[in-house]
Amino acid sequence: MYREHLPFTDCGKIAAKTDPSAIAVAEKYHLSLDGHVGKQLSSSMARQYDLILVMEKHHLEQVTHISPESRGKTMLLGHWMGGKEIPDPYRKSDEAFDLVYQLINQACRSWAEKMGQ
Numbered sequence: 001m002y003r004e005h006l007p008f009t010d011c012g013k014i015a016a017k018t019d020p021s022a023i024a025v026a027e028k029y030h031l032s033l034d035g036h037v038g039k040q041l042s043s044s045m046a047r048q049y050d051l052i053l054v055m056e057k058h059h060l061e062q063v064t065h066i067s068p069e070s071r072g073k074t075m076l077l078g079h080w081m082g083g084k085e086i087p088d089p090y091r092k093s094d095e096a097f098d099l100v101y102q103l104i105n106q107a108c109r110s111w112a113e114k115m116g117q
Contacts, residue, residue, distance in 0.1 A: 046070040055086040080110035
């Protein structure tokens with residue numbers, strides 16, 4: 001999507017396998033999740049980044065708990081969409097995954113635009 005403009009590391013929920021619905025939606029938009037592995041956020045990892053984007057407001061609290069010094073650089077991915085939270089579609093329908101993809105895409109476009117990319 002915007003990896004070439006917004007380098008990132010995924011520190012989402014750690015699952016044994018990528019959800020089949022996530023794979024199906026990625027393939028629909030000509031994206032590959034091959035080799036994708038989430039990582040558990042650590043304080044040292046958080047210090048490496050200038051900006052940490054999270055999907056939901058409670059993630060702000062979780063990042064702050066793990067790395068209090070990172071709170072000032074942690075924002076919602078949907079910040080430029082009126083502070084919109086982007087729900088986790090895990091264990092939901094393909095349609096839910098598709099909607100979340102659309103929200104992520106829109107949010108990433110907004111961030112790229114604001115960052116001059």
